[in-house]
Amino acid sequence: MYDHPRSAYNQNGYNVNTNTLKRYVIKTYLSGTSWYTKYSDGWIEQGGIINLASAVTGTITFIAPFIATPLWYMANPATNDTNPPGSRQLGYGATNLQFNIIGQTYTANYYWYAFGY
């Protein structure tokens, strides 16, 4: 009798059975300060740094689209900010493709990081 190998699929259809499959990196991308890493179970991590002019509301596009809205974080480590670096969450309205950012009242570099399926 043939015994089917055990498998467990997550909600996105990826086999995540740790007995038969270890997560491994399947693709990486780097362009300037923008990067992503894709894993064999569909997990994606990505991030970058963007420069935003004073008082501008902008959009950041995920460089590798997610299947669902990811967890994400956006921060401004500017030295002229009286709050500790990285203490502010400056983004809103995330989808699986992009999210918006509220710029501060000075031109600054903003760090963003997102992860999910």
Place this chain on the structure above:
Amino acid sequence: MINILEQPYTEEQYANFAVYCNETQRRVEDFNGNKYALLSSEILKDCEITDISQTSDYLAQQLEQAKQSKLVENQQKRDERIAKGIVYKDVLFDADTDQKVNLIFKSSQMSDTETINWYGQDGFSKISCTKQEIFELGGIIGTLLSKIWENLNPEYISKINNAKTIDELDAINIDYGV
């Protein structure tokens, strides 16, 4: 880099397109599977990228966004000034409303000849205060808070809200150096 990414495209081509959008502050819109990189002053109309930067709706929206940012700047500078405290007899004290209330309460409990230690912002530095000095410290804080809350803050908010153009808004110099 062109502003349209037409199907079929590879993951790498999409990633390059997204990086280009992020670097040039463009958003991505999808139409029939093709991707369009649009500035905030552009919309997608009949598959064409159309500039709306001179329309009244767009200018009004930009002004409103700039006002919101300026209001945030006012709030930050105001709160920073209050958090900076005040120096009295070479000791830095909190200058917030809680401190003012504490001083008023304490002074109401003191006799005219009594002295107490009043601690500074670091929780370590202190001065020995008579009732009169407690009153004086409370008065300095009260004057600062009233200048901020009753004069500067409402004045700046009013100037920001009444600005008719972004240039007019940019000319408002928010300064809480009191």
